[in-house]
Amino acid sequence: MVEAGSDVAFRWTIDDKQSLTFHNTVFNVIYQSAAIFKLSLTASNHVSNITVNYNVTVERMNKMHGLWVSAVPTVLPPNATLALTGGVLVDSAVEVAFLWNFGDGEQVLRQFKPPYDESFQVPDPTVAQVLVEHNTTHIYTTPGEYNLTVLVSNTYENLTQQVTVSVRTVLPNVAIGMSSNVLVAGQPITFSPYPLPSTDGVLYTWDFGDGSPVLIQSQPVLNHTYSMTGAYRITLEVNNTVSSVTAHADIRVFQELHGLTVYLSPSVEQGAPMVVSASVESGDNITWTFDMGDGTVFTGPEATVQHVYLRAQNFTVTVEAANPAGHLSQSLHPHTAQCPAYGPCHWGPCPLPL
Numbered sequence: 001m002v003e004a005g006s007d008v009a010f011r012w013t014i015d016d017k018q019s020l021t022f023h024n025t026v027f028n029v030i031y032q033s034a035a036i037f038k039l040s041l042t043a044s045n046h047v048s049n050i051t052v053n054y055n056v057t058v059e060r061m062n063k064m065h066g067l068w069v070s071a072v073p074t075v076l077p078p079n080a081t082l083a084l085t086g087g088v089l090v091d092s093a094v095e096v097a098f099l100w101n102f103g104d105g106e107q108v109l110r111q112f113k114p115p116y117d118e119s120f121q122v123p124d125p126t127v128a129q130v131l132v133e134h135n136t137t138h139i140y141t142t143p144g145e146y147n148l149t150v151l152v153s154n155t156y157e158n159l160t161q162q163v164t165v166s167v168r169t170v171l172p173n174v175a176i177g178m179s180s181n182v183l184v185a186g187q188p189i190t191f192s193p194y195p196l197p198s199t200d201g202v203l204y205t206w207d208f209g210d211g212s213p214v215l216i217q218s219q220p221v222l223n224h225t226y227s228m229t230g231a232y233r234i235t236l237e238v239n240n241t242v243s244s245v246t247a248h249a250d251i252r253v254f255q256e257l258h259g260l261t262v263y264l265s266p267s268v269e270q271g272a273p274m275v276v277s278a279s280v281e282s283g284d285n286i287t288w289t290f291d292m293g294d295g296t297v298f299t300g301p302e303a304t305v306q307h308v309y310l311r312a313q314n315f316t317v318t319v320e321a322a323n324p325a326g327h328l329s330q331s332l333h334p335h336t337a338q339c340p341a342y343g344p345c346h347w348g349p350c351p352l353p354l
Contacts, residue, residue, distance in 0.1 A: 006045060013040040031058040062091040062129045067159040069150055075166045075201065075241040078141055087133040088152045088159060089123065092116055096154050098134040103146035103165070108136045140167040143198060168242045171197050176236050176249040183253045184325045185229050192221040193238055193247065205237040226253040229284055257283035260328040262319045267335045270312040277304040278319045280328065289320040309336045 012027040014020035015038050031037065035058055042051040070085040090096045093114050100108040112132050120130040132152075140146065148163045174197065179190035191206065199220065206215045208224050209232040215222065226232065234249040259281025268274040276290055290298040290305045293315035298305045309315065313336055320329040 008043050008045050011042040011044070013042070014038070016040065031056075034058050034060045059093075059128065061094060061156065062089075062127060064088055064090050064096070064152065064154070064157055064159055067150075067152055067161055069161050069163060072148065072163045072165060074164065075168055076140060077170060077242050078143055078167055079139055082138050082140070082165070083135070084137065084148075084150075085133060085135050086150045086152070086161075087131055089129045090132050090152075090154070092122075092128045092130050094154050094156070096132050096152055098132075099151040099153070100136055100138070101149040101151070102138050102140070103148055104140060104142070104144075106138065108138075110134050110136075140165065143167045143169050143200065145200065166201050166241075168200055168240045169198060170243045171202075171238055171240055171245045173245055174236070174238055174247050176234055176247050178249075178251075182324045183226060183251055184256050185226055185253050186256070188223045188225045190221060190223050191234070191236075193236060196220055197238060197240070200240070202238060202240045205239070207235040209233045209235070229253050229255045254323055254325040255282055255284045256325045257286070257321055257323060257328050260319070260321050260330050262317075262330045262332055264317060264332060264334055266332075267337060268309065269337050270309055273306050273308050274334070275304065275306050276317060276319065278321065278330075279303060280321055283321065283323055283325070285323045286321050287323065289318075289322070291318040291320075293317055312336050 009023065010025055012022045012024070014029070037056045037058060039054045039056050040051055041054075042049055044050075065088070067088045068086065070083075072082070072084070076082060084100065086098060086100075088096065095111065095113040097109065097111045112134075116130045116132075120132060122130055144167055146165045146167065148165050149160060151158060151160050153159075172195065174193040174195065177192045177194035183189055193204070197220075199218075202218065202220070204217055204220055206217075206222065206224075208226070210226055210228070212224070231250065231252050234251060236247045238245050238247075257280055260278065261280075262276065262278045264276045265274060276292075278288065280286065286301065286303075288298075288300060288303050290307075292298070292307050292309075294309060294311070296307060298307075314333060315336060316331055316333055318329060318331045320327055322328075
């Protein structure tokens with residue numbers, strides 16, 4: 001640039017070398033080695049010319065290094081503000097750009113150019129480098145797994161750092177679901193939380209209350225078999241780091257019915273009390289039903305009943321054992337004999353006809 005003159009031509013010369021002479025208003029040069037170079041600029045027109053000389057000190061560029069990113073929570077709830085800071089050491093004569101890629105389609109770009117003022121720290125006064133830092137914020141609105149990437153770069157080099165961010169919703173309250181409403185000792189039952197929460201990063205802790213080991217797993221569904229009958233409390237804890245919920249279920253485990261046997265006399269006399277009893281090889285919480293075949297039905301927890309037939313005929317006695325795990329039944333056909341009109345019955349005096 002000249003203060004006065006017309007039709008001015010500019011000539012740039014490095015170290016007075018004719019091979020390093022360039023004609024242009026703007027001169028761009030990349031020095032290949034560290035040294036002190038003489039740079040001459042001549043401005044001329046058809047009337048006169050003027051030359052100025054400069055000593056250009058070229059130092060070896062200090063490579064970028066020490067890229068760091070502030071601590072990032074590995075798990076966030078949606079719509080939380082994430083504050084981020086990144087920093088890098090860069091040559092004090094070189095520009096640098098920070099590019100934040102949040103993995104959800106959003107980006108932030110910030111460029112820094114020399115000269116760097118006193119607000120930029122110089123960690124080592126003997127090295128021509130400054131610490132360039134950039135602060136930004138971001139909000140993830142949708143649950144998911146995201147790769148947060150920061151790229152710092154200039155014309156000559158670049159550095160990258162990546163952090164995984166998991167965005168998870170606050171867990172809803174859950175209940176414990178079971179594949180059957182009736183639990184039977186020795187038979188597997190499928191358990192699961194209800195409603196089923198998002199599976200991203202969720203851990204399920206199951207305690208079945210029967211002394212078996214507590215199970216921690218990432219799968220929401222599992223099978224468990226109770227070996228003994230009884231009452232138990234199931235505890236389920238669901239945790240996704242952002243939140244935790246606990247559910248309980250009080251259950252009763254029953255024994256399956258096996259081996260029903262019914263005892264009664266094959267022949268009974270009219271008017272004489274008859275005893276019917278029953279038993280099972282296995283089973284609990286049993287409700288017994290005795291259908292005597294003459295319209296009389298006994299129901300209750302007792303396995304023995306007594307009945308008197310008022311008529312002499314063949315009856316079908318049906319005994320049923322039932323619990324929540326199932327039921328068994330058995331039918332017998334006792335013969336009811338009429339007492340003789342006169343004389344003793346087997347059980348005592350026979351009533352005379354009225």
